Amino acid sequence: MEDFKPDLHARSEWATLHDVEVAEVSPASQPINGRIRVPGSKSWTNRALIIAAMAEGTSRLSGVLKSDDTYWCIHTLRQLGVQIEINEDEVIIEGVNGDWLKKDGTLYIGSAGTTARFLPGLLAASKGGRWTMEGSTSMNKRPMATLITALQELGAQIKYSEEDGFLPIQLEGKGIRGGVVNISGKTSSQFISGLLIASSYADVPVTIRVVDHIVQHAYVKITLDLMEQFGARVEYDDSLSTIKVYPKAYKGQDIQLEADASTVNYFFALAALTNGTVRVDNLSYDTLQPDIQFVDVLERMGCTAIKGDGFLELQGTAQLKGNFEISMREMSDQTLTLAAIAPFADGPISIHEVAHIRKHESDRIGVISECLTKMGIQVEEREDGLTIYPGKPLAVECNSYDDHRVAMSLALIGAKVAGVRILDPGCISKTCPTFFEEIEKVGLQVRLEKNA
Numbered sequence: 001m002e003d004f005k006p007d008l009h010a011r012s013e014w015a016t017l018h019d020v021e022v023a024e025v026s027p028a029s030q031p032i033n034g035r036i037r038v039p040g041s042k043s044w045t046n047r048a049l050i051i052a053a054m055a056e057g058t059s060r061l062s063g064v065l066k067s068d069d070t071y072w073c074i075h076t077l078r079q080l081g082v083q084i085e086i087n088e089d090e091v092i093i094e095g096v097n098g099d100w101l102k103k104d105g106t107l108y109i110g111s112a113g114t115t116a117r118f119l120p121g122l123l124a125a126s127k128g129g130r131w132t133m134e135g136s137t138s139m140n141k142r143p144m145a146t147l148i149t150a151l152q153e154l155g156a157q158i159k160y161s162e163e164d165g166f167l168p169i170q171l172e173g174k175g176i177r178g179g180v181v182n183i184s185g186k187t188s189s190q191f192i193s194g195l196l197i198a199s200s201y202a203d204v205p206v207t208i209r210v211v212d213h214i215v216q217h218a219y220v221k222i223t224l225d226l227m228e229q230f231g232a233r234v235e236y237d238d239s240l241s242t243i244k245v246y247p248k249a250y251k252g253q254d255i256q257l258e259a260d261a262s263t264v265n266y267f268f269a270l271a272a273l274t275n276g277t278v279r280v281d282n283l284s285y286d287t288l289q290p291d292i293q294f295v296d297v298l299e300r301m302g303c304t305a306i307k308g309d310g311f312l313e314l315q316g317t318a319q320l321k322g323n324f325e326i327s328m329r330e331m332s333d334q335t336l337t338l339a340a341i342a343p344f345a346d347g348p349i350s351i352h353e354v355a356h357i358r359k360h361e362s363d364r365i366g367v368i369s370e371c372l373t374k375m376g377i378q379v380e381e382r383e384d385g386l387t388i389y390p391g392k393p394l395a396v397e398c399n400s401y402d403d404h405r406v407a408m409s410l411a412l413i414g415a416k417v418a419g420v421r422i423l424d425p426g427c428i429s430k431t432c433p434t435f436f437e438e439i440e441k442v443g444l445q446v447r448l449e450k451n452a
C-alpha cells in the first residue's frame, strides 16, 4: 500500500488542513483533563438531511455536523433542487414532498457511506428524473450490490454505470412498487437503513426480511427512530428480523441532533491512556448510537465512567487492563480506537467479528495491523479481526490511507509516544474537521507540517 494516493477532491469547503502533509503528535506534559463539547453526529445529520429533503414541509435541524460527509450530502440535495439554508450548526430545509425539483445531473456524494446508501432508494422512488450518482475513489470501491439488488426487486430503476456492484450508478425516478424483500445485513447495516428510508414512498407496504444478522444493528434502530419522528408508519420488534413499512410521506420536523458518539471516544481514550479525566457536556449514555458502548470497554480496561444526566465523564487509570477477547461487531467504528490503545494494556487484546470493516474507508484491519507492526508492536491479523500484544510503540511515520478513523486513532498513540507522524492528517474532515485543534486544546502537542 506504499504508493497510496488520497482522493483530495473529496475534501470539502468544510475541510481543514488542506495543505498539511504530516501531523506529528506528542504527549501532553500532564494527564489529559478537560470538559468538551463534541460536534453533531454524522449518522443523525445525514439521515435527517435526506429525510427532511424528501419530506413535505419545512424542517429545522439543530446541532448539525459540518464535515465532508455532510457537506457533500447537502451539496447533492441542493443539486436536486432542495432549498437549504445554513446558519452555524442550524439548517433549514424546504422538503420536496416526494418529487425532486431538479430531475437530472451527476450527483457527487464524496466518501459518505451514509449518502451512498440512503439516497438511491429515494431517487428511484420519486416521480421522474434521471441521475448518475458517483463517489470518491474509496466510496466507489465500497459495496453497493446488496442494497441495489433489493431496491431493484421492489421495482427501482437502477443500473451500474461501470462495474457491477459499485458506484457510479444510473437512476431513474419511476417509483417503487413495494412488497416483500429479503436482504442480508452482514456487510453493512446501511443497506437496510437505505431500503427502509425509501420504503415509505413505495406504492404498497414493504416487508423487509433480514436473512442473517445485521452488523451494527443499532444504526437501523436510529433510522427507524428518525423515520418515526418524521411521521413514518413502521412495524418491527427488537430482533429487527422482519420490518414492515407502510406508504406514508415524511412530514417536516424541528429536530435537535445529538453529538457524535464515535468522535467522543477519541477524547475518552486520551483520558484512559493518560490517567486523566474527560467530561463531555453534550451527550449522555442513553443515546441510540452504538459507539457509546465503548465506554463499557474502557471500564473493563480499568477506567471509571460517570453516566450523568446530559453528560458523560471518563476517568482513566494508571494501568490499562488487557487479557480479554471482544466482539466489536456492534460498535465496529471503535475497533481502531481499541487497537490503538491496546499496546498500553497489561495483556493481549483480541478483537473479533469485524470482517466488514475491511470494506470501510480503508481495509481497516489490514491498515491498523500494518501501522502497529511498523511501530514494533506484535500483532496477529485474522480475516475478522486482530490480536494486539502489549509493547512500547516506536515513533514512526504511518499513512492514514485517507481514512479519518486511522488518522484519529494513530493520534492517540501520540499521547504516550513522542513524535508519532501521521501522513495526510486532513482526512479527519470526513467526520471531525477540528480534531487536531481539539486534541491540542486538551493538552497534546500537535505539529503540522505543510507541503514543501
Ligand SMILES: O=C(O)C1=C[C@@H](OP(=O)(O)O)[C@@H](O)[C@H](O)C1
Residues within 6 Å of the ligand: 042, 043, 044, 113, 114, 187, 188, 189, 190, 193, 215, 216, 219, 220, 332, 333, 356
Ligand atoms: O448508518 C450509519 O450511520 C452508519 C453505519 C455503520 O456502517 P456499516 O453498517 O456499513 O458498518 C457505521 O460504520 C457508519 O460509520 C455509520
Ligand SMILES: C=C(OP(=O)(O)O)C(=O)O
Residues within 6 Å of the ligand: 111, 112, 113, 114, 333, 360, 361, 405, 431
Ligand atoms: C464507516 C464509516 O463511515 P461511513 O458512514 O462512510 O460508512 C465511519 O465513519 O467509520
